Amino acid sequence: MASQSREKLATVVDSESLAALRDLAKREGREIQALVDEALADLIEKRKHRKPRAGVMAAYRTSHREFAPLYRKLAG
Structure with a gap:
């Protein structure tokens, strides 16, 4: 992997979120x-594509x- x-x-951040993050890091080693890097990359990727969630679209179609x-x- 190339160096970034x-x-x-x-x-x-709020104390509860930080405690949960520390606990998660410890459990996963x-x-x-x-x-944090993983969470930021995930957020950026999700926002980049801005597609509606599958469940929302299914409810709309129904x-x-x-x-x-x-x-x-109503439209007319």
């Missing part, structure tokens, strides 16, 4: 930094099948 440049980031005539009346 790194920059320092300071932030403040990983550094907190590795978990609703549309059931109420399509009503939706057309």
Whole structure:
């Protein structure tokens, strides 16, 4: 893996979240930094694609099948 440049980031988190993060790192035998890197990469990837969740789309399709005539009346 190629070496990536790194920059320092300071932030403040609530005590419960930090305790949970520390516990997770300990249970997984990983550094907190590795978990933060993973979480940030996941968030960035999710936001980059901005697709609706599958469950939301399934509910929309079900609703549309059931109420399509009503939706057309409301739109007209």
